[in-house]
Amino acid sequence: MTAESLIEMELRHAKERAELVEQIRQEAYTAGLHDRVKPGSVSTPVSIMEQVTETVAMAHKVLPSELRGPSRFQHFKAPRRKIWAELHGRGYSLEQIGQFFGRHHTTILSGIENHKSELEAR
Missing domain, CATH: 1.20.5 (Single alpha-helices involved in coiled-coils or other helix-helix interfaces)
Structure with missing residues (x-):
């Protein structure tokens, strides 16, 4: 040796x-601690759900993984609700959105309703 x-x-x-x-x-x-792009890739998001999440996250200066994560911090609520409402408006079901974000579909519904009421209050 x-x-x-x-x-x-x-x-x-x-x-x-x-x-x-x-x-x-x-x-x-x-x-799921970061975005679901291909491992080792620096490419752009591959699905419409990921694209919408990325766009809203950039506008609110947060990470997409933070919006999809379990955190309940106040500053994640508005961007999440905005994403959920946009995805629902694009034809995604509450169950599909909930699965993507790791939440129950009733949470998604409540968030969309809250987003709409916030927009009407402005």
Whole structure:
């Protein structure tokens, strides 16, 4: 058995770190902690739901993953409701929107109704 040189050891460690980073990135993708674009890709969103989410998120200066995530922070409510209303207006069912956002369809319905009442109050 030969002793590993310092350079060989550094290369091995770099490869192990790269593999670990890739594993963490894949787990985050699977868990839905970032947008559902292809892993390793920097491409644009692929579905209408993702495009609408991306557009509204940019306008409100938040991440699309934050709007799709479980957070109940106040500053996510208006953009979510806006997205839900737009998607429903484009023909998506409450169940489809709820599945995309990880919420029950009645939550989506309530959000759309609240969005409409906020617009009427302006």
